[in-house]
Amino acid sequence: MPLVEIGKLEDIPKLGSRVVRTAQGDIAIFRNNEDEVFALLDICPHKAGPLSQGIVCEHTVTCPLHNWNIDMRNGEACAPDEGRTKSFNVVSKSDVLFLDIPDDEKAVTTQAVAG
Amino acid sequence: MKEKLVMIGNGMAGVRAIEELLKLAPEKYEITIFGSEPHANYNRILLSPVLTGEMALEDIMLNDVDWYKDNDINLQLNKKIVKIDRRGRKVMDEGGEETAYDRLLIATGSNPFIIPIPGHELEGVIAYRDIADVDYMLDTANEYKNAVVIGGGLLGLEAANGLKERGMNVTVVHLLDTLMERQLDASSGALLQSSLEDRGLSFKMTAQTAAIVGDKRVEKIQFADGSELATDLVVMAVGIRPNVELAEKAGIHSERGIVVNDTMQTYDPRIYAVGECLQHRGETYGLVAPLFEQAKVCANHLAELGHARYEGSVTSTKLKVTGIDLFSAGDFTGDESTEDIVFQDPNVGVYKKVVLKDNKILGAVLYGNTVDGAWYFDLMRNGTDVSDFRESLLFGQAHIGDAGHGETNAAAALPNTAEVCGCNGVIKGDIVNAIREKGLFTLDDVRAHTKASSSCGSCTGLVEQILASVVGDFSETPKKKAMCKCTDFTHDEVRKAIVANSIKSIPDVMQQMEWKTVNGCASCRPALNYYLVCAWPGEWDDYQSRFINERAHANIQKDGTYSVIPRMWGGVTNPTELRAIADVADKYSIPTMKVTGGQRIDLLGVKKEDLPKVWGDLSRAGFVSGHAYAKGLRTVKTCVGKEWCRFGTQDSTTMGIDLEKMAWGSWTPHKFKIAVSGCPRNCAEATIKDFGVVAVDSGWELHVGGNGGIKVRATDFLCKVTSEDEVIEYCAAFMQFYREDAHYLERTAPWIERVGLSHVKEHIVDDEPGRKALAKRFLDSQKHMQDDPWKQRAEGVHEGEFQPLTEIA
Ligand code: SRM
Ligand SMILES: Cc1cc2nc3c(=O)[nH]c(=O)nc-3n(C[C@H](O)[C@H](O)[C@H](O)COP(=O)(O)OP(=O)(O)OC[C@H]3O[C@@H](n4cnc5c(N)ncnc54)[C@H](O)[C@@H]3O)c2cc1C
Ligand code: SF4
Ligand code: FES
Numbered sequence: 001m002p003l004v005e006i007g008k009l010e011d012i013p014k015l016g017s018r019v020v021r022t023a024q025g026d027i028a029i030f031r032n033n034e035d036e037v038f039a040l041l042d043i044c045p046h047k048a049g050p051l052s053q054g055i056v057c058e059h060t061v062t063c064p065l066h067n068w069n070i071d072m073r074n075g076e077a078c079a080p081d082e083g084r085t086k087s088f089n090v091v092s093k094s095d096v097l098f099l100d101i102p103d104d105e106k107a108v109t110t111q112a113v114a115g
Numbered sequence: 116m117k118e119k120l121v122m123i124g125n126g127m128a129g130v131r132a133i134e135e136l137l138k139l140a141p142e143k144y145e146i147t148i149f150g151s152e153p154h155a156n157y158n159r160i161l162l163s164p165v166l167t168g169e170m171a172l173e174d175i176m177l178n179d180v181d182w183y184k185d186n187d188i189n190l191q192l193n194k195k196i197v198k199i200d201r202r203g204r205k206v207m208d209e210g211g212e213e214t215a216y217d218r219l220l221i222a223t224g225s226n227p228f229i230i231p232i233p234g235h236e237l238e239g240v241i242a243y244r245d246i247a248d249v250d251y252m253l254d255t256a257n258e259y260k261n262a263v264v265i266g267g268g269l270l271g272l273e274a275a276n277g278l279k280e281r282g283m284n285v286t287v288v289h290l291l292d293t294l295m296e297r298q299l300d301a302s303s304g305a306l307l308q309s310s311l312e313d314r315g316l317s318f319k320m321t322a323q324t325a326a327i328v329g330d331k332r333v334e335k336i337q338f339a340d341g342s343e344l345a346t347d348l349v350v351m352a353v354g355i356r357p358n359v360e361l362a363e364k365a366g367i368h369s370e371r372g373i374v375v376n377d378t379m380q381t382y383d384p385r386i387y388a389v390g391e392c393l394q395h396r397g398e399t400y401g402l403v404a405p406l407f408e409q410a411k412v413c414a415n416h417l418a419e420l421g422h423a424r425y426e427g428s429v430t431s432t433k434l435k436v437t438g439i440d441l442f443s444a445g446d447f448t449g450d451e452s453t454e455d456i457v458f459q460d461p462n463v464g465v466y467k468k469v470v471l472k473d474n475k476i477l478g479a480v481l482y483g484n485t486v487d488g489a490w491y492f493d494l495m496r497n498g499t500d501v502s503d504f505r506e507s508l509l510f511g512q513a514h515i516g517d518a519g520h521g522e523t524n525a526a527a528a529l530p531n532t533a534e535v536c537g538c539n540g541v542i543k544g545d546i547v548n549a550i551r552e553k554g555l556f557t558l559d560d561v562r563a564h565t566k567a568s569s570s571c572g573s574c575t576g577l578v579e580q581i582l583a584s585v586v587g588d589f590s591e592t593p594k595k596k597a598m599c600k601c602t603d604f605t606h607d608e609v610r611k612a613i614v615a616n617s618i619k620s621i622p623d624v625m626q627q628m629e630w631k632t633v634n635g636c637a638s639c640r641p642a643l644n645y646y647l648v649c650a651w652p653g654e655w656d657d658y659q660s661r662f663i664n665e666r667a668h669a670n671i672q673k674d675g676t677y678s679v680i681p682r683m684w685g686g687v688t689n690p691t692e693l694r695a696i697a698d699v700a701d702k703y704s705i706p707t708m709k710v711t712g713g714q715r716i717d718l719l720g721v722k723k724e725d726l727p728k729v730w731g732d733l734s735r736a737g738f739v740s741g742h743a744y745a746k747g748l749r750t751v752k753t754c755v756g757k758e759w760c761r762f763g764t765q766d767s768t769t770m771g772i773d774l775e776k777m778a779w780g781s782w783t784p785h786k787f788k789i790a791v792s793g794c795p796r797n798c799a800e801a802t803i804k805d806f807g808v809v810a811v812d813s814g815w816e817l818h819v820g821g822n823g824g825i826k827v828r829a830t831d832f833l834c835k836v837t838s839e840d841e842v843i844e845y846c847a848a849f850m851q852f853y854r855e856d857a858h859y860l861e862r863t864a865p866w867i868e869r870v871g872l873s874h875v876k877e878h879i880v881d882d883e884p885g886r887k888a889l890a891k892r893f894l895d896s897q898k899h900m901q902d903d904p905w906k907q908r909a910e911g912v913h914e915g916e917f918q919p920l921t922e923i924a
Contacts (some may be wrong), residue, residue, distance in 0.1 A: 007920045015634060015659040018920035029920060033634055050675045053663040055637040062637035064663040064671055069637075101923075 002092055007039055008034060015056045025044060027088060027099065028052035030061060030072050032064035037090045045070070045083025052093035080088065119143040120417065121206055121216035123196045123361065125150025127159055128390025128406035130178055135414030137186055143418060146188045148215055149206070151195040153244055155180050159261045159570075160403055160538070163436075166249050166277030182806030199365035201383055218385050218417065221373060223358040225391040225401070229351055230265070234327030234844060240349045242619025243274045252350070256281035259347030262335055263287075267294040269434060271352035275316055275501070276436045278350070286317040286344060288336070289326060296521040298432045298443040303482040304458065310464065318345070318656055324918050357392045357399050359607050372399045377424040379413035389413045395427060402430050403538045431492050431537050436518070445478030445495050446470060453477060458509040465508050467532055474502040485859040487511040489577065493533040526580030531871065536567035536574045544871075545583050560580065574789065598641045601632040610646050619651055621660060635660075642859035645746065649854050653899035658913070664744035666916060668904045669726055674899035678719040679729055681738035682779060685753040685771035685791075686714030695736030703729055712790070715741055723915050731909035739779070739903040747782045748850075751775035752800065756793030756810065765810035767793035769837060774808075777843055780900035781893070783854050788822070789846070802830045804864040805853075811835075815842050819849060819875065820867035828864040831872045834880045848886040851893035 012018050012031040019042060020027045026042035028051050040061075042052045049065035060069045060078060069078040075087035089100035120136075122129050125148050133146065157180040163224040183190040205215045213685035227242030229235055238838055239255070241248050255262070255277060264275040265290030266379055275285045287294075294302035294311075308318060323339040327349055368374050368382040372394030379387050389409045391401055400406060405428030415423035431444030436472045449455060449470040458467040465483035469476055469491060476495040481488050494501060512528050529535070533545030533759050549555060549564045561578055562569040568578040597603050604612075609628065618624050621643050627633060628758045630656040635643065644660040669677035681696070700708055707719040721729055730740075742749060753771030757763035771791040778789070790801040791808040800823075801807030807830050809816035814837035818830035833849070836842060839885070851873065857866040867875060879886050908917070 004923055011915065011920055013659060013915065018915060021463065021919045021922040023924065026919075034446070047673075050671075053667070053671060053675075055640060055662070057634040057636055057640070058632065065673070067637060099923075 001058055003100050005068075006090075006097050006099045008095055009021070009037065009097060012037070017052045017054075017056065017061070019052045022101065024101075026050070026052065027101075028061075028082055029090065029097070029099070030056055032056060032058060037092060037102060039088035039090045039098060040072060040075050041071065041086040041088075044068060045075075045085045046081070118217040119215055120144035120146045120218050120220065121221040122146070122148045122215055122222060123199075123206065124222035124224055124358075124390070125152065125156055125190070125192070125393070126222055126224045126390065127156070127177070128224070128410055129220060131407050132222065132389050132410035132413045132417070133188070133218060134178075135419050137410050138422060139414055140418035141186075144218075146186075147191065147216075148161070148183070148188055149191045149194050149196050149208065149214075151193070152245055152247070153193045154191070155183065155190070157246065159245070162246070162249050163273040163277055166252060166274070167280040172246070175271065196361060199367075199386075201365055201367075201386070204385070210552070216385075218387065220413070220417070221362055221367075221381070221386065221388040221392060222390045223361060225355040225357045227351065228354040228356050230324065232324060232326055234329060234333065235351075237327055237329045237333045238331055239329070239333035239347060240327055240351065243350055243352050244272050244355075252348070253281065255348045256283050257773065260284055261286075261346045262348040262350065262351045263344060263346040264352060265351035266354070267291075267318070267320075268297065268352060268354075269295060269348070269432065272311065272434065273436060276311070276314070276353055279314065279316055279560065282316070283348070285532055286319055286346075286833045287311075288319045288322050288338075290323060290346075292319065292321050294318075295434070298434075298480070299441075299482075300447055300468060300480055302457075303441070303480050304445075306461070306464060306466055306482050307439065307441060311436075315358075315664055333549060335364075348883065355391065355834070357394065359392060362392075368734075370394055376652060377412075377426060378416045378421075379409055379425060380416065382630050387413050389416065395425065395710040398427060400428065400430070400750045402432070404428060404430060404540055407539055411468075425826075427494075431488065440481070440483055440485040442481040442485040443479065444488070444492045445476070447478035447480045448478065455651065456505070456509055460814045461902060469508060471501070471505075476501060476506065484873060489533050489535060489537075489574075492537070493530070496534070507683060509667045509702050518549060524579055529581075535577050536569075538574075539566040539568040539569065541565050542875035543581060550582060555582075569601075598642060598790055599636060601630050601635050601639050602628060604628055606642070609643070610650075613646050613650050613913045619647065619655055621647065621657055645784065645859045649896075652896035666913075667723065667726065668730075668740055668743045668744065668908065669721070672719065674720075675724060676720045676722055678717055678743070679721050679726070679733075680711060680713075680715055680743035681733050682741040682775070683715035684775050685768050687753075687768060687772065692736065692738070695738070699729055699732045699736075701796055702732065705729075711743070711750075713741075713743070714752050715750065717743070724919070727908050727911075727914070730905035734903065734906040734909050738905075740905045742779065745782065746785050747780070747787065748775070748778045749786050750788055751778075752788075752790035752804070754791070754793050756791075756797040760793055761795060763810070763816065764795035765793055767791040767810050768800065770808060770810070770815070770842060771799075772804075773839065773843060774846055777894075777897070778850060780902075781850065781854075781897060782900065783850065784857040784859050784866075787850065787853070787863070803827060804830065806849055807848075807921070808842055813837065815839075817845055820872070822864045829869075831867060833872075833876065844886065845879060845891045847893040848889035849875070851889040851896075852878050854893075855889075 006020050014033055017028050017030040017077055020029055028040050028042040030038045040051055042050050044051055044063040046068045049063045051061050051063055053064040056063040061072055062069050068081045077083040077087040091098045133322050158175040158177050161175040162568050194208045196206045196208055205213045217228055227244045239252055262278045262283045262285045264271045264287045267287050270686045275287045279285045293301050294308050325339045326337045327333055327452030328335050333349050335343050337343050359369040359373050362373045363369050373381055373388045373392055374383055375388050375393050375395055379389055381388055399440045408428055409425050412423040412425040434441040447470050453470050453472045456469045468480045470478045475498050479491040523841050529543050535541055535543050546565050546567050553564055555561050558579055568575045598606050624643055640660040641662055644657050647655040703725050705718045705721055711717045751771045751774050753768045757765055774789055788804045789806045790799040790804040792799040793810050794802045795809055797809055801809050802818050803821040803823045810817045814835055816835050817833040819833045821830035853863055
């Protein structure tokens with residue numbers, strides 16, 4: 001699937017996030033203080049907490065349920081915790097944001113959710 | 116010219132007096148000290164660990180020769196004084212050399228008593244008093260096999276245990292049928308004896324020594340009943356005699372000891388005495404703790420401050436035999452006028468006995484489990500009436516009153532006034548203060564700064580627990596407790612800087628205080644935000660630095676939905692309100708409704724995007740947020756009070772509502788709960804709230820620092836007031852003081868335990884202008900806080916928080 005337009009940079013608060021609803025579940029879009037934008041499946045690798053509700057610092061988000069730190073660049077849990085959530089590419093063109101959801105991934109996760 | 120102070124006896128009591136004197140008047144005297152031993156000042160009570168091998172000699176030195184040099188003290192070791200010339204004001208040593216004094220301090224300690232039986236001067240017969248004796252025992256243990264210790268008291272048992280540890284066969288000979296009869300009753304004495312037997316010691320009880328037999332060296336010992344025992348060493352530990360010889364010869368009034376008054380002065384006003392050599396109000400002392408008290412008083416008078424008095428001491432004892440827990444204090448035998456409370460479990464080797472007179476503790480013996488020794492000793496010295504908790508007295512402090520099922524730690528539970536180190540008279544508060552003020556983290560630091568656990572060491576465990584309870588786990592030893600890994604500064608330092616330098620934003624704090632991370636972390640950002648909100652109400656609040664519940668103004672649930680709890684002022688409601696809540700629940704298909712533990716109704720399972728709509732409806736029906744999610748005012752529980760209840764003394768319901776109207780919307784370091792009960796039956800459970808009000812006939816009792824939760828803590832009584840306005844004022848002042856003083860995420864209970872109730876009382880009760888100023892600051896800041904966040908959001912504030920950015924099919 002090609003890039004999908006999801007909104008403008010200014011729609012996301014600095015050090016905050018917004019959620020994009022997709023057929024395969026919520027995807028959290030984060031923006032840090034340097035206006036870098038990241039996208040993660042909104043499911044914590046620990047107990048599925050909504051990462052979009054966490055506190056954002058530089059390159060990590062802290063899950064609101066039990067304080068795991070997740071690296072927003074790759075979805076990897078920071079040590080000492082272990083686990084990973086899916087991450088996605090976001091492309092910004094003149095402050096318009098596009099989310100890259102590979103087709104095959106979509107199929108797989110949709111299946112998983114359906115199952 | 117400086118006056119000349121001469122001290123005879125370079126032991127524990129005397130040198131302590133000099134240390135205290137140097138603190139008070141370092142320049143006053145030219146000091147000379149004579150000691151008949153060849154050593155500088157060492158810790159005599161640690162001779163036993165040296166004997167067993169648990170410690171080395173250098174570990175027990177208290178003041179080395181350099182200390183004397185550094186303090187310009189003329190130290191004369193190995194010099195025994197043989198004469199005091201009072202008229203000529205000088206002393207003479209063995210070599211005939213004379214030294215003049217303006218003031219003289221006698222600290223000659225005591226001499227071990229040697230029973231004058233035949234053979235007592237044979238080689239191999241010694242006492243147990245000093246380093247020379249220990250050296251002698253160690254040499255003997257290398258060469259010989261058998262030892263006899265005469266005397267089953269504290270010293271005798273420690274000597275016997277040491278010799279045993281060094282490989283000798285040891286028999287303890289005791290005149291009576293109970294060991295340590297001065298400290299133990301028959302039951303605990305028997306327990307002690309059997310556990311020492313288990314370790315391989317032999318006992319010959321009710322035995323009277325008749326003679327020591329040998330050629331040059333001791334070979335055997337004969338008893339009055341005709342029996343004999345072969346031995347290579349005899350240690351006599353049958354008691355001590357105050358060393359008064361010198362004083363007596365000089366005509367200084369002495370009885371059992373050198374008689375002194377409450378200022379430690381002898382009958383010759385130029386001559387003072389401290390330590391085991393003296394007699395005060397008819398008592399002589401053979402333990403370190405009272406000697407150190409005497410040293411303090413003596414120094415005060417030598418420094419001519421003249422405002423200290425020694426009024427005698429109460430002592431407690433612990434046996435320093437590793438692995439044996441034994442504590443005794445006061446009068447534990449009792450008489451017809453006293454009552455014994457006894458707990459006994461011989462199978463696990465526990466015995467506890469407390470002697471009461473008129474519901475006050477006279478004495479206690481603990482064997483096997485001595486954790487509560489300090490507590491009983493404290494109750495005893497304070498003359499506390501124990502009738503309230505008599506039944507559970509023997510179960511220990513952890514079972515009294517408000518102790519919850521959380522982490523109970525004997526040290527943490529001790530009051531600040533409880534004596535921890537009996538040797539040095541150090542109370543818990545001293546230790547806690549030193550740990551905090553000086554940033555101490557190790558046992559050694561605490562020893563160095565407070566002297567606690569630096570003498571006999573039997574309180575070491577307790578001191579370590581206190582250390583742990585004050586500074587947390589000290590296996591890692593940072594100098595101070597930094598706020599989080601993003602900075603080296605503490606909470607207090609950061610707060611002070613924010614106010615002192617008028618820092619008004621999180622980035623500015625981070626820049627000025629050189630934060631190590633770019634945006635901080637989930638731990639420091641909410642804390643910084645709180646400190647800024649508290650310091651600059653209305654000027655700062657960073658939405659992205661708040662935890663999700665405070666951003667969404669609802670509690671996140673495990674499935675990512677939210678719960679909504681509208682305020683129900685003082686727990687009072689009516690049909691219209693209930694109908695409105697029911698309508699909301701119907702309209703948004705809210706799956707669960709529940710009455711909370713805080714007297715209001717919870718709507719659980721609300722979808723995030725529905726929140727603004729739910730709030731809109733609630734807001735139109737007159738509800739505001741219940742802040743069930745906030746580090747701020749939560750609920751104000753009330754009871755029905757005077758309006759209906761046959762026992763009610765005041766209108767507690769209205770009082771609660773007024774308090775809630777005053778305090779709602781406020782942000783505090785941690786959540787804050789209030790309750791108001793209409794009479795002491797306390798149906799609103801006011802005494803486990805952060806601020807609790809209990810109505811009485813003549814007014815309102817105010818209580819602070821309670822909580823239910825993880826570790827139940829009952830409130831401390833703050834004060835009593837008479838009018839409703841005062842309740843409001845005190846509550847506002849207390850909340851503001853808590854706000855400005857406590858660390859973020861520190862609830863009132865741990866905060867008060869950290870800073871002490873008197874600190875709180877000083878600001879709220881004793882200082883009226885201060886209280887009024889605090890209350891005013893609270894009410895001023897409330898002007899910025901009482902905009903209902905739900906109404907704002909229903910009107911579109913932070914809309915993005917509740918709506919997805921977009922939906923992709
Ligand atoms: C809803 C409620 C339980 C209920 O169904 O009754 C509740 C629910 C929660 N309590 Fe509570 N507590 C509730 C009354 C209490 C009470 C009773 C009271 O207030 O009289 C206590 C003991 C009293 C006290 O606080 O001292 C209580 C002691 C705690 C504690 C332990 C606090 C402590 O200092 O030890 C926590 C944990 C914490 O705050 O860190 C906690 C934390 C929580 C949290 C916020 C857990 C969380 O972080 O998610 C729960 C939120 C659930 C939700 O979304 O609503 N809750 N909680 C009650 C809401 C009262 C209200 O109307 O606002
Ligand atoms: C083995 C042992 C274990 C103990 N355990 C404990 C315990 O666990 N808890 C406790 O509280 N107490 C204990 N004590 C008792 C405690 O050590 C004494 O109470 C304390 O040391 C007395 O202090 P002091 O200064 O009065 O006497 P000392 O410490 O005995 O000092 C007196 C000094 O004066 C010197 N001296 C005497 N006459 C002269 C003279 N004419 N000229 C020059 N110098 C002179 C002596 O040589 C001695 O060095 C123990 C004692 C011993 C021996
Ligand atoms: S006691 Fe409180 S925190 Fe624990 S499950 Fe119940 S509501 Fe949640
Ligand atoms: S669900 Fe995220 S930390 Fe537990």
